[in-house]
Amino acid sequence: MTSTEARIEVRELTMAYGDRVIQRDLSFTIERGDIFVVMGGSGCGKSTLLRHMIGLNEPAHGDVLYDGQNFWAAEPAARDKMMRRFGVLYQSGALWSSMTLAENVALSLGEYTTLSPALIREVVSLKLALVGLAGFEEFYPSEISGGMRKRAGLARAMALDPDILFFDEPSAGLDPISSHLLDELILELRASLGTTVVIVTHELASIFAVANNSVFLDADTKTMIARGDPKELLEHPPQPKVREFLTRGESQRELKHG
């Protein structure tokens, strides 16, 4: 453990697919209990950054540290151990289609805990109830709606009570009310379990409702152009682009037509 409170630290991260650089020189820290938002326009590399943080893509350059431990320099076994503390909610839910919802949630519990099958069933029911899916244990992912799949994905991500939850576009494809409920749930998780949350999104309503820290990725300059609390960024935007994004381009229109 290091002296800082930093739960996740990204240092001079450069991401690339082959020769094509997506983003370069990203450096930021996420503290314990933060709700951290990765924002930016479409196609700027938000989801790619998430994939680098959760260990699916290896950085072209730079490091990702968890509690001061370098993720990519670690042995595969140590890396596995670090990954076990994450929960990830994928954009489409990514539920395993050959398993029922209960089996989806139970898999990691069966793998990594010594709970009895009966107890696992109870935990699974609790997790599904938390996301409003009580009674859907024996349904297959193809039998439920997209919004329900996303919530089931969240139940699976929370199965092991992870320290850090990653969300990839959580409100994409959700109606405003469901999306609001999800925001409430995120705040609740942080308040009750002290979970650190990292969200990739461009939903302004969610950003202002939950986030207390953020990074703004820019597709043109291929690097981050702002970081900090989104509400403060709105009040004192460091760059016109950030202001434009956070006001849905309204400020620019005012300048033009006003």
Place this chain on the structure above:
Amino acid sequence: MTINTTDGSRQAGTLRVENPTGDTLVIRLSGAWKLSAEIPSIADTQKQLAETPSIRKLAFDARGVTGWDSGLLTFLTTLIADSERRGIETDRAGLPEGVVRLLALAVAVPERKDTGRLDERRSLLRMVGAATLVAANETRKMLAFLGEAFVAFLKFLAGRARYRRSDFLMVLQEVGVQALPIVTLISFLVGVILAYVGAIQLRQFGAQAYVADLVGIAMTREMGAMMAAIIMAGRTGAAFAAQLGTMQVNEEIDALTTLGISSMEFLVLPRILALALMMPLLGIYADLLGIMGGAAVGTGMLHLGGTEYYVRTRAAVGLDDFAAGLIKASVFGVLVAVAGCLRGMQCGRSSAAVGAATTSAVVTGIVLIIVFDALMTVIFDQIGF
């Protein structure tokens, strides 16, 4: 946006270029500027611009325009882009309001020049180099996959592999029992074909009875295993690639990875094991059906007695022949499963990629089957097996 659709819209769009002062060109548009109507060519205007270099400003008068759509917009964007290249200023005030707004929208986001996808012209040398790199990379990935699969297999032997028994049983059923009908049909017919081909030749020497030997040995040594394997490549190899490919597209494999569960153990291992176990059984079954097909031709067409055919087959086919077929079938089983799983795991993230992965799995599977069959046949012959 108002688009006029009165009877004037039937009248095709016309264009008149005026040059009131030395440095201004006024373009008068009238009639219907629609994609469905005839639109004047832009070439004349461009020519005039090129011929009079003194022009510094372009103005429009569109009062006569009775209707417009993308036809007018395309004309104008081309013209404006062209004049901007020549350093000519365009005054859009004379254009309909809707047109002005759409033009502003069209240039709001500048074209991305750094996408690296436009205007790719590559030399032959560069293409050969790129293809070589792709091939080398492909080989590396294949070896890595085989290595990982082997490690997973060792873990399985040590009893430490993590997979769901129910998945394994499911695959077992899929590649075993459910494949029986098609294997029955194909093997029986292969036996019939072999017997026919043999009968035509052997009848010339009055040696019809040897059809039993021919069919028996060919089926057990070669055709039983090979036909079953080719059926499984098309049936199961393709299914494996499609299943794993779809899981890749749907981020299900990522979800396993972030949970720290090896997709090699969880998804690939049960599939390879199931096919390696079931393939020899299917091979034996195919042998039997093929011999029955041969017997049908022998008794029906060559008038051999059923008992005679049976006795000849027993005399001709030895345990060696069976064993050779069994060994081949086991190897083919692993090859088909590896080809299917490899292509599935390598699948890209689109529905087109799943299709490509499936095709590639079948092709890879069949090529591997034939190559290894040839190799094993030569080796068995050399060691006198």
